Amino acid sequence: MKLVTGTEQEITDLTFQSFVFGAPFSCFLKGDAWNNETNTVGKNTTAWQSVEYSESLGSHYIIHIDEFTFTDKTFQSYKDEFYIDEETEYSELEQSILDRIPTGYEDYSPKQYVSEVVIGDNYSVIDF
Structure with missing residues (x-):
């Protein structure tokens, strides 16, 4: 199993970034929505x-x-x-996803983006 290690603050920050790019996109497929304030995701997935x-x-x-x-x-x-276009009114879920897409990384999956860009060489990764 691969673990990402660091200081408590570094890993807490990484957890938030992983949640932002990982969990919401996977939850979209289940028709769920999420709440950043409570770090809770819909009915099928929790924090x-x-x-x-x-x-x-x-x-x-x-x-x-x-x-x-x-x-x-x-x-x-x-x-x-x-x-569709900039004038279309999107659902809260759709707009949240559109707002989270990092410019220049459209060909990445959310998981790939977190793995290669967010974690990349920025954290220590160990096989445990």
Whole structure:
């Protein structure tokens, strides 16, 4: 199992970014919505993983997003699915997804974006 390690603050920040790009996009497929204030996702999915501390690692950690199953749909495929034009009024769920798509990474899946760009070489990754 791959773990991402770092300080408590680093891993807490990573957890939030993983949630922003991972969980909401997967929940869209289930017709769910999410609430950033309570970090709760719809009826089928609850909050992203919590930050843990390991004495043996001497570090805080979370499980790497590569260990979880998410859709391989790209950001562009989400855009193509419901983007019509700038004047169209989108549902709250659609607008939230459109707002989260990082410019220049349309050919990435949300999971791939978190794995390669957000985590990338920015964190220590260990096989446990």
